[in-house]
């Protein structure tokens with residue numbers, strides 16, 4: 446058996462992806478080593494991920510918390526601010542085994558062991574946690590409930606590992622908890638575990654975010670055609686539906702749409718003003734009639750500084766808040782593989798180009814300074830469009846080409862070939 450301890454995610458992924466025979470990630474080892482001792486597993490390669498800094502850090506990220514997959518339960522318990530924000534997640538991790546086990550056991554290992562009795566998993570699902578996976582095809586985010594497909598069955602591809610978890614930002618007056626039923630009082634495996642995360646509003650009413658029913662998701666991102674896009678829009682909750690429609694008619698990014706204000710729409714020039722693009726510069730996105738109609742309905746009755754596309758409670762869409770409703774809408778619209786929010790930008794660009802909009806115009810609306818990106822991703826669509834259009838529509842005159850050259854086949858038919 447070979448043991449490796451790379452210090453980068455790329456190194457770990459390369460080792461796992463290139464492995465001959467069975468390869469296993471080692472985090473705390475509290476499941477893996479027990480299973481190896483019991484001869485349940487006999488891996489040819491073990492890749493220890495504890496030297497990789499991304500898997501060992503707890504950091505604040507856009508108002509939420511990112512927890513490395515190889516952070517132990519004991520380390521989570523000592524993190525006062527995380528514990529204050531997500532007491533249920535920390536509590537669940539610290540119900541795992543004994544003090545000694547908690548000093549080794551990790552959230553990534555608890556999830557990837559694939560046990561239906563894993564204590565931290567219901568708490569992570571209730572929290573709306575998203576797992577960040579890294580593999581040979583790059584990085585992708587998956588809601589935690591979609592990582593475990595069934596007992597010992599994971600949605601991870603060959604060479605793919607869970608690098609970290611992202612817990613979303615918390616509204617005021619929010620908290621979470623985890624409880625389990627075990628036959629003994631300590632050190633037992635849960636018969637049933639229950640996690641909850643809720644917010645109490647100003648009037649004392651409790652709101653619990655909708656939890657999606659688990660469904661396997663695929664890594665493949667897809668551009669839905671027009672019919673799929675319509676189904677997707679219809680499958681969205683009302684506030685999220687407007688955001689998705691906004692993306693489809695502008696090609697704008699999630700963050701750009703989330704920060705639009707009523708005064709950013711100009712009904713005279715038929716444009717929406719994105720004040721700060723990814724490049725740092727602003728841009729005016731030109732709308733077609735459908736886009737103008739949508740934005741007219743969005744500004745109706747709103748003061749000029751009001752958010753154009755707010756959440757139901759009036760707040761703006763924060764980082765990662767689109768992942769779950771997008772996964773739900775794809776599922777209800779039966780779009781498989783599901784699409785990400787960024788996929789809507791691809792949909793806008795590819796359909797515009799297939800409809801004959803010049804690359805430069807699409808690039809400008811998307812906020813690119815030149816056509817390089819658009820050409821790289823969609824140039825072939827423009828080429829197909831030109832080829833199809835020419836083949837269908839270029840004039841024909843019925844004139845045969847004049848030539849003295851006779852093909853060998855023709856000579857054979859006439860019996861003149863030597």
Ligand SMILES: Cc1cc2nc3c(=O)[nH]c(=O)nc-3n(C[C@H](O)[C@H](O)[C@H](O)COP(=O)(O)OP(=O)(O)OC[C@H]3O[C@@H](n4cnc5c(N)ncnc54)[C@H](O)[C@@H]3O)c2cc1C
Nearest residue numbers: 470472473474475476477542551553554555557563564607
């Ligand atoms: C005495 C004892 C008591 C226990 N009590 C409990 C309990 O009360 N509740 C409970 O839920 N569990 C319990 N467990 C099980 C175990 O401790 C937990 O599941 C723990 O969270 C596993 O984490 P780990 O870091 O040790 O995983 P490891 O053993 O290192 O890995 C577990 C599995 O996940 C894979 N893996 C690990 N990390 C990753 C990653 N980042 N990406 C992809 N794959 C990965 C490994 O290849 C392996 O197959 C107990 C175990 C023992 C020995």
